[in-house]
Amino acid sequence: MAEEEEEVVVGLEKSVKLLLEKVILTNVRYIKILYIKGMIGIGKTTLARQLYKAGAGQFQRRAWVCFSSDTGDQETRHKDFMIKLIKQMGLGYYRSPSLGDMNTRRLQRMLHRHLRGLSYFIVLDNVPNNMDWKLILNSLPTEGKIGSRMLLATSRYKFSRMHADTYEMKALDSDKSWQLFMKTFDKFTSDENKFPKVMERKGKEMLKKCGGLPIAIIDVARQKANQRLSGVEWEQLFDSIDLSESLKLLEPMYLEMEEELKPHFLLLSLFKENAIMREEKLEQIWATNGLDFVEVTWDFASRSILEVVKVHFKKNKCCLNPLLHMISIKKAEEEMGLEILRSNGNRPSQNARHRVIHCGRDKFYHFKNEDNKQLISLIFHGGGSYLDNASLSYWEKFELLKILDMEDFGVKTLSETIGALTELRYLGLRNNYIQEIPHSLADLENLEVLDIALNFMVEVPNIICQMGNLRDLQMSNVIFQKPLKVDVLQNLEALTYISIYDWTYEDPSFESMYDFQTLGVEEVDENSDVGTLFATLAELPNFEKLFIRGFRYRSMPCLDEIGVIERLKVLKLDGRIGRLPSADNISYGVTYIALVNTCLDEDPMPILEKLGFLSKLKLRNAYTGREMVIGHGGFPELEVLSGCREVQEPQDCLNEGPWQRGDPSALGAPHEGLRPLQRYLF
DSSP: OOOOOOOOOOSOHHHHHHHIIIIITOOOSBOEEEEEEOOTTSSHHHHHHHHHHHHGGGSSEEEEEEOOSOOOOHHHHHHHHHHHHHHHHSTTTTTOTTGGGSOHHHHHHHHHHHHTTOOEEEEEESOOTTOOHHHHHTTSOOBOSSOOEEEEEESSOOOOSSSEEEEEOOOOOHHHHHHHHHHHHHHHHTSOOOOOHHHHHHHHHHHGGGTTOHHHHHHHHHHHHHHHHTTOOGGGTTSOOOOHHHHHHHTHHHHTSOTTTHHHHHGGGGSOTTOOEEHHHHHHHHHHTTOOOTTHHHHHHHTTSEEEEEOOSSSOEEEEOHHHHHHHHHHHHHHSOEEEEETTOOOOOTTOSEEEEEEOSSOOOOOOGGGGTTOSEEEEEEOSSTTTTSOTTGGGGOTTOOEEEOTTSOOOOOOGGGGGOTTOOEEEOOSSOOOBOOGGGGGOTTOOEEEOTTOTTEEEOTTGGGOTTOOEEEOSSEEESSOEEGGGOTTOOEEEEEETTTEEOSOTTOTTOTTOOEEEEEEEOTTSOHHHHHHHHHTOTTOOEEEEEEOTTSOBOOOGGGGGOTTOOEEEEESOBSOOOOGGGSOTTOOEEEEESOOBSSOSHHHHTTOTTOOEEEEESOBOSSOEEOOTTOOTTOOEEESOOOEEOOGGGTTSSTTSTTOOOOOSSOOTTSOOOOEEEO
16 A cells, blocks of 8 residues: 555544454454445545554555546456556566556466465455456455455445445544544644634534535635635634535536436435435435336445435435535536525526425515426425415416425415416425315325325315325324225325224225235224224235324234234334234234334243344334343344344354344344344444
């Protein structure tokens, strides 16, 4: 590795110690591969360099290969990689002028022969996403008396072998960001600077725009050091921030993206900065724009574009780094007609196709109807009385509008004229103060997604059955004038949550509800007829997700009859319950289970561990006892255990990896011979 300028390093001490103990210096005889994963600029190279300095000396051969940004063909890239390795590790070969004349196969044999029986430590930095790992691994001996290590700094997952761990780097928090800023600032001013608390708070507020990304923090620190050296007063130092250089460094992430994925990324601009995004909402927005959404969220997470901040029993929750959010806005303005308006007087464009309105307490200008004709998406962020002050004819000229989202906007009432939005596909009204749904929603014949969840005790007139194109209906604590005949909604795929007493149907065969997959029922207590409900759901050919909420402090009834739903894959119980059904009375194919506020008196593990396909288990206030015990061989397929603080296991299962209680340091893909628990969340 070439000598580098001394780096400013903050927040990596625990990571270095952990990875040295768990991966680098472990006593194994095979090659261990570690993927250091994270978005551009998060410090993957810095962490790899710290590990190289601390651990490479323990191995007989070592090399550091940095891939260039040149996207040459596979053969050329692989040959260049082989030559670099031979020159760094093959003593006697580094002066050979004939290496460039050899073909790849001969270079592979040379390297393999030279490293046979030796331990080696290889770091591959700036690894391209389309690297062919078979070519690389076939060039290296993978077993020996002393194990070897390979570290790969990459933006995405590449599980190419069993002996592979992944360490995903996270953005720095506010305090660590400030420490890195100050160390860098001191380095460039050649002084030890101290700021009063008022200035420190102002500086930390400025650094929020960097999103905890070291590359941006260091760049800003250099700018501010130069400004200070040029005479800028301390009080003015943190008044503004320039992230243009940092954005240029991140932009290749978008430019190198496959063309079919770019529209998905652009639509992330519709969300708030630092928003926690529900995967289901992402998919709904993409689908409404005619985009295929299958596994796109996972793909973005694997590329370190989205960070999964909550592994959910139904859909995950994700966030987008503020700098990537800036790029999505910039590119969306250039490529899809995005317009962002704020209450500072900027005027709308008649050519905008997607509009985001940020409202504060200031008075907001109401746009003319001709400003709305081309809009496909209209998103409201913030709050205030913007819509309360709108005229009754406000909604009448949105002729092409497909997406209307007012989530968390503080809406109290909706005009009946909203029924004029006849092209609307998505209507998001979640978490507002709406007390009554307008009757005119019955005119939205093309509506596919209606989200009115978290509007406390909202009254819903008898109109839902007229919305025949609905695919997804999300509610909670609603008041129906009449029970909802769900079988009338022939395109319905998901319905959450509806009172068990408002669920009804006309056709007991449910032949018209072929696509129905997900149901959430609430107000379930000991008097509820869950047996009839389960028998009904068993008739649905594609039903697989069931969420049950109890009614206040009452206990839910016994659920032994749930086993009739043979295709059930996801089950969430939220509320008190006396006991769980036996494992024999739960579909063997269940993969996700969540127990929330169930307050069980008996340890649920002896039942749950027998479910052979269970891969995710969430427990929150699930059990009133002090500890839960997992038997030997239990949970053969479990990958995620969330919310559990006290799990005990048989002694012969300890030290097998991330199952250990109190060890949240699981590093991704399973080791050979270990059970595949990937994450142990607390």
